[in-house]
Amino acid sequence: MTTSTYVQPTLPTDGRLGHLTPEQTEKLKQFWVRLYDIFDGKTAFDQTAPSSFKGQAREDEGEPAPAPEKKGWFGRGKSASESSTASAPVAATARFSGNDIYQAFWKVTMMDHPDLIALKFIRARKWVLDDAIKMFLNALKWRIVERIDELSELSDVELDKKYPKFIEQMKKGKGYLRGADPLGRPLSVVNTRLHHKSDQPPETIHRFTLYTMECGRMCLPEGSETVIVIFDLSNFGLDNMDWGFVRLFVQCFESYYPETLGVCVVHKAPFVFWGLWKLIQPLLDPVVASKFVFTRTNADLHKVVPRERLPIVHYEGLDDWTYQYVPARPGENDHQKDLAKKQELLNERRALEVEFDGLTRNWIKQSGGKSSPERDAVAKKLREQYSRLSPYVRAVSLYERWGVAVNGQVNWTYNVKAE
Incomplete structure (x- = not known):
């Protein structure tokens, strides 16, 4: 077999979870302080979605963007595009409360440590917190306006119909x-x-x-x-x-x-x-x-x-694999119909979110740039819990049918052939 020519890069660790300096930890704390002030309604913020959030496809077609939906955590209510307000421009109609931003934040977190999500935006804006907060709020509003949740909630067939x-x-x-x-x-x-x-x-x-x-x-x-x-x-x-x-x-x-x-x-x-x-x-x-x-x-x-x-x-690789779309199987999304179990898991998730919030509010009051093992422990619980919640709030995807992303575990397999 030919000698491998692959050159494995060294990924950066600076500013990443688990590698923060005391100064960076303090920045992260201040980011959370500002977020909670927004969540709690103590700090005013731009409550409208800029017109650019209409989405490139809709802009090109001249179609106005939908207003944000009002529905619960991973709810499957009527989409904004189907509502009577869909014809109004977003900039004129979309008003986001601190609670809307809070709900969107926990939806986007999914199985990740909440700090990991925050640090992405902080690093992207070179640790300038004003810029990082603005970028983060825009991204959360964008997810609401773009109805990102439906892309995981709806099945392939439902997405194809829509x-x-x-x-x-x-x-x-x-x-x-x-x-x-x-x-x-x-x-x-x-x-x-x-x-x-x-x-x-x-x-x-x-x-x-x-x-x-x-x-x-x-x-x-x-x-x-x-x-x-x-x-x-x-x-x-x-x-x-x-x-x-x-x-x-x-x-x-x-x-x-x-x-x-x-x-x-x-x-x-x-x-x-x-x-x-x-x-x-x-x-x-x-x-x-x-x-x-x-x-x-x-x-x-x-x-x-x-x-x-x-x-x-x-x-000219060595993996004997060819792309193939595997269609949905009958009954693969039956978990979503079990409303009682779904609500039980959502209540469990909410309790962990509240626990993480409480620990974070205490942590940001403490002096010194130290991490919080208690917060990290709850973040691990959130990841594990999401693997159990996921089948009830997400439709089965192609990658689950391939056996790749199942119950929070990622498992790629390769059929390597000798050259």
Whole structure:
């Protein structure tokens, strides 16, 4: 077998959970102080959603954005787009209370340590708390306006009914998660040659992109924070270009999922791409732009991702695997119908959230830049509890059908063939 050419990077630890300096811990405390002042209604904040939150697909179509829904933790009520207020512009109608922000915060936390979520935004804004808080609030409001919850609550079939040709995107394999590098970072593959903007409604590709982003979070093992995105530009042509997708991709990793992109590999870019790159590059934040890597050949790609983790087909890897969409199985979401058990688990979750809140409020009053073992212990309970709650509030995804992300555990398997 050919000697591996993979070069494993060293991931940064500065400012990460478990590696904070006393000064950084104090910054984190102050971030929580400001959050609780907003949650409690003590501090005024911009309660409206900027018009840019309409979403690129809707802006392009001239369709106004929906107002935020009023529903409970992972509720399945009528979506904002179906409500009578959907025709009003977001900037004029959306009003967010401190409690709305609080609920959105705990929804986005899922199985992660709450500090991990906060630190992503703090690092993204270079530890300037005013900027970090503003960015965090915008991201939470964006999740409400974009109805991000429905992407995990609804089944493939329900999403396809609401967004025509949604399942078609999955069947074609336009974008999917497959495997991880040795550091646990999931690999997200985007096959640009399979995409033609006019083949589906703009809103469908918009929602499918966000759906894949959310699935990526469930494929992050404990301790991993970032993903590797591989843009496969094999046979790419101008008819495959979609500026709406590019804008959404940039916005997501810069504003709504900060500190989540580990590496963005642009693979086998043809000559026509480089003219487009001159237009794309200025749109990128310098930090995001620094994460782009260009690989001209499969041999180049093997230096970024081990051959054992790459499929034989297309990438000359050693993994005998071919993408296949596995459709939903009858009854796979029956847990969601057990309302009594669901409510029991939601009450249990709420109790842990309240416990974490209480410990945090006490912690931020203490002097000294020390962490709180008690808070960390509750965060572990939250992760374990979410693995039990998840089947009752999330529809089964393709990755669960593959056996990858099940009950909070991430397990990629590779069928490695000798060369």
